[in-house]
Amino acid sequence: xxxxxxxxxxxxxxxxxxxxxxxxxxxxxxxxxxxxxxxxxxxxxxxxxxxxxxxxxxxxxxxxxxxxxxxxxxxxxxxxxxxxxxxxxxxxxxxxxxxxxxxxxxxxxxxxxxxxxxxxxxxxxxxxxxxxxxxxxxxxxxxxxxxxxxxxxxxxxxxxxxxxxxxxxxxxxxxxxxxxxxxxxxxxxxxxxxxxxxxxxxxxxxxxxxxxxxxxxxxxxxxxxxxxxxxxxxxxxxxxxxxxxxxxxxxxxxxxxxxxxxxxxxxxxxxxxxxxxxxxxxxxxxxxxxxxxxxxxxxxxxxxxxxxxxxxxxxxxxxxxxxxxxxxxxxxxxxxxxxxxxxxxxxxxxxxxxxxxxxxxxxxxxxxxxxxxxxxxxxxxxxxxxxxxxxxxxxxxxxxxxxxxxxxxxxxxxxxxxxxxxxxxxxxxxxxxxxxxxxxxxxxxxxxxxxxxxxxxxxxxxxxxxxxxxxxxxxx
Numbered sequence: 487x488x489x490x491x492x493x494x495x496x497x498x499x500x501x502x503x504x505x506x507x508x509x510x511x512x513x514x515x516x517x518x519x520x521x522x523x524x525x526x527x528x529x530x531x532x533x534x535x536x537x538x539x540x541x542x543x544x545x546x547x548x549x550x551x552x553x554x555x556x557x558x559x560x561x562x563x564x565x566x567x568x569x570x571x572x573x574x575x576x577x578x579x580x581x582x583x584x585x586x587x588x589x590x591x592x593x594x595x596x597x598x599x600x601x602x603x604x605x606x607x608x609x610x611x612x613x614x615x616x617x618x619x620x621x622x623x624x625x626x627x628x629x630x631x632x633x634x635x636x637x638x639x640x641x642x643x644x645x646x647x648x649x650x651x652x653x654x655x656x657x658x659x660x661x662x663x664x665x666x667x668x669x670x671x672x673x674x675x676x677x678x679x680x681x682x683x684x685x686x687x688x689x690x691x692x693x694x695x696x697x698x699x700x701x702x703x704x705x706x707x708x709x710x711x712x713x714x715x716x717x718x719x720x721x722x723x724x725x726x727x728x729x730x731x732x733x734x735x736x737x738x739x740x741x742x743x744x745x746x747x748x749x750x751x752x753x754x755x756x757x758x759x760x761x762x763x764x765x766x767x768x769x770x771x772x773x774x775x776x777x778x779x780x781x782x783x784x785x786x787x788x789x790x791x792x793x794x795x796x797x798x799x800x801x802x803x804x805x806x807x808x809x810x811x812x813x814x815x816x817x818x819x820x821x822x823x824x825x826x827x828x829x830x831x832x833x834x835x836x837x838x839x840x841x842x843x844x845x846x847x848x849x850x851x852x853x854x855x856x857x858x859x860x861x862x863x864x865x866x867x868x869x870x871x872x873x874x875x876x877x878x879x880x881x882x883x884x885x886x887x888x889x890x891x892x893x894x895x896x897x898x899x900x901x902x903x904x905x906x907x908x909x910x911x912x913x914x915x916x917x918x919x920x921x922x923x924x925x926x927x928x929x930x931x932x933x934x935x936x937x938x939x940x941x942x943x944x945x946x947x948x949x950x951x952x953x954x955x956x957x958x959x960x961x962x
Contacts (some may be wrong), residue, residue, distance in 0.1 A: 496675070496677050497623050497678070497679075498653075498676050498678040501535040505532065508653060509612075509888060510536065511541075512541060512542045512544075513543045513545065514541070514544055514612040515545040515609070515886055516532070516545075516547040516613045517548070517549075517613075517614045519639065520548060521636040522617055522688060522689060523550070523689050525685040525688020526683075526688070526760075527683055528615055528617040528655050528684065529548060529551075530554075530555060532655070533566060534557075534603055535563075537561060539578070542568075543567075543589075544561075546567055547570075547571050547611060549800070550847065551570075556579070558582075559579060559581075559582040559688070562582055565670065568589040568590060569589065570592050573599075574575050575844070576843055581843030584842055585960070589947050591945055592842075592958075593946050594835060594846065594945055595948065595952075596844070596846040596847070596849070596851045596950045597641070597668045598629055598806055598950050599918075599948060601803070601804065602801070602806055602807060603952065604648050604801075606807075607643060608952070610650070612649070612650050613653060614645035614649035615655055616646055616652065616653065616669065618654045618658075619632035619635045619656070619686075620656060620664060620673075621674075621677055622677075624662055625652075625671045625673070626664040626669070626671045627664070627669040628660075628666045628667050630789060631665070632657065634658075634683055634686040634864075635686060636780060637759075637777065637785055638789055639779030639797065640800045641778070643801075644655060644799050644801050646669045647673055651676070654677045657683045658680045668797055683860050685784075685891075690781065690783065693810065695731055696735050696762065697731035697735040699762075701825035701893045702731060703735055703739075705863075705864070706732050706736040706738045706820075708891050709736050709739070709820050709862050710743050710820075710895065711912065711914060712891060712909055712912075712914060714743060718817040718818055718857045723752055723818065724756065724815050725754075725755055725772075725816065725819070726755065726818075726819045727762075727821075728820065730822025732820075732822060733862060737760070737763055745769070745771070750771070751771065751950050752766070753774070754772060756803065756812045757777075757779075757803070758777075758779045758780070758848070759775055759788075759795075761782055763785070764785055764795070768792070773798065774794045774795075775788075775792070775794065775795040776905065778797075778800055778801070778804075778848075798812060803851075804851035806950050811855065813854070814855040818857065819859050821852065821860065821861050822861070822862060823861045823863040825838070825873075825878060826861060826863060826872065826887075827877045828874075828876075828919055828920060830887040830899050831877050831880045831883060831884040831887075832861055832877065832887060833877035833880065834847075835881045835958070836879045838934055839935060850886065854886045854950050858889075860890075861889070863892055865894055865922070865925055865926040866926060870930055870932050871929070873892070873926035873927075874923065879947055879956045880955040881955070883949065890919065892922055894922060895914075895915035895921075896915060896917065897919040898916065941959045
């Protein structure tokens, strides 16, 4: 008698069975991806299944965590989860970490650092659970099909390629072969159908909304003016923005500048992609989008229809190493900041009151790799100064930052005298970082609480190459 067909062996009837098939033991490392961002439902459901299986001391390696993952705090409290390594945390999980609930310090990596650690074997994943918008019974996974299409699957690609066991968790099962597969059946061990992997409406979340305030828009315009007067404004340049409001407004400002300068032609846009980037591509201003993650549904739709809107893995995007990465080809990146200090160090991890509000993501990767790294920020936020003597946590080292653009003017890193001379010749308003700090402090209506730099370490901020940049201490 012939053996059962492969798809009959691959399909699990439930998440409980999928967890059992993965062969997990106490202390195992499991990973998840965040392409559904604050709409993800897979991490919570899988951890519930792990708890039912009696697993303890699990080590999580998600690419990011959001407020939707609040149930994880219960798994931490009950001992199902003891350690987390990720590039971004916001919401209740960050609060639980600050309260000292996690048995081991949270490790905050960069997206590129995480991908390199997985690729090189420093971070060994026992089981990767991939939220699949559509899949077939053999595990071919598409991010562009299904009711919860999320577009590219750049973070999941790395996990699926290197994890010991890979589970595709899908809410849209299609006949074999699934079309437009981003992850192939050869990388998937188990397929599990569920009612819903989450809600794609949650992809647009957090700070990922373009600025509308006139002062913010002016900052975005000045950031592009600084780029335009630099030596890096050239034919076929590579460009990226962060996910902050001003950074996204800079994409629109760039389009206006390029349209006004007839013949200006960009090479590629990269990183997390929004509708603003899609408009630049479809206006013929750029040749390609290299997309590791879609930040809104317009980008999701673009990836499905535009051949020049290409998916890249997190490793190809930002992992350091001799093979190179997209971020190392960037001519300019526009980034945001929670704080910047006198040494140009940037914090996007802690709020002024000490709460964990994020992490590097690709911030430090792009600042390190780009020829020109510009940080945009208002002088104050919620009454607190944003240009400070010392940041509450170093997320991105100041040596990677070339300029800081605020509503009061632009500070150029002293290590870039060439950029300073060009900006002065262009008539841009230039101030020292010390002058910006004084203006920020003078505009603030609330004093920063003293940074807590003693007591139990609850989180560690790591650089792109894994070196420790800073530590975060418990708030009890």
